Amino acid sequence: DSGVTQTPKHLITATGQRVTLRCSPRSGDLSVYWYQQSLDQGLQFLIQYYNGEERAKGNILERFSAQQFPDLHSELNLSSLELGDSALYFCASSVGTTYQETQYFGPGTRLLVL
Amino acid sequence: GQQLNQSPQSMFIQEGEDVSMNCTSSSIFNTWLWYKQDPGEGPVLLIALYKAGELTSNGRLTAQFGITRKDSFLNISASIPSDVGIYFCAGQLWGGSQGNLIFGKGTKLSVKP
Numbered sequence: 191d192s193g194v195t196q197t198p199k200h201l202i203t204a205t206g207q208r209v210t211l212r213c214s215p216r217s218g219d220l221s222v223y224w225y226q227q228s229l230d231q232g233l234q235f236l237i238q239y240y241n242g243e244e245r246a247k248g249n250i251l252e253r254f255s256a257q258q259f260p261d262l263h264s265e266l267n268l269s270s271l272e273l274g275d276s277a278l279y280f281c282a283s284s285v286g287t288t289y290q291e292t293q294y295f296g297p298g299t300r301l302l303v304l
Numbered sequence: 305g306q307q308l309n310q311s312p313q314s315m316f317i318q319e320g321e322d323v324s325m326n327c328t329s330s331s332i333f334n335t336w337l338w339y340k341q342d343p344g345e346g347p348v349l350l351i352a353l354y355k356a357g358e359l360t361s362n363g364r365l366t367a368q369f370g371i372t373r374k375d376s377f378l379n380i381s382a383s384i385p386s387d388v389g390i391y392f393c394a395g396q397l398w399g400g401s402q403g404n405l406i407f408g409k410g411t412k413l414s415v416k417p
Contacts, residue, residue: 194346225405225407232410238404246404280346282346292349293405295339295346298344298346
């Protein structure tokens, strides 16, 4: 158990819909990272938040957005869903202030868009 | 997006055999990491490397950070059935509290008892 929790574990929805994925980082971790894992693209970095502020952006679509709340949990919002958005979405956390910090991954949310 | 070249894509080996996999990149990194992912779970860190040329072991696992900073390898000695899974390399370039990981596509390891 990494200490990172993600809900829900599975999500099935239809094209055009909007969903919210939730992540609670390990206690004391200030950085949260979101990754998407699909069969063809592998694990891709989406976005990083540090202590409530966006720090880095990767290959995140404009239809996707995220935020980190004062209690440090984070939500990833996916809207106007398409079939190709079906994937595993992982959240990872780290203490986030210095070099040489391990990122601990949550168990993921499996999203299926029908 | 940017991705690392990881090889081989898959390996089928006999229990007790040694395994070697590697990752190369066109860009330099200041950290190389190796993760293992079991079905239905998130990646778990196996080894982290922070210095060019560094050789680090974790039990039967040994990994090295290439001196060019553009490659890394992972060796597993005397494989056992629980080594089955997907192994990912990841590169990281830190700067300004940004530390996102760039992942290889994984090496799927199957071990025959």
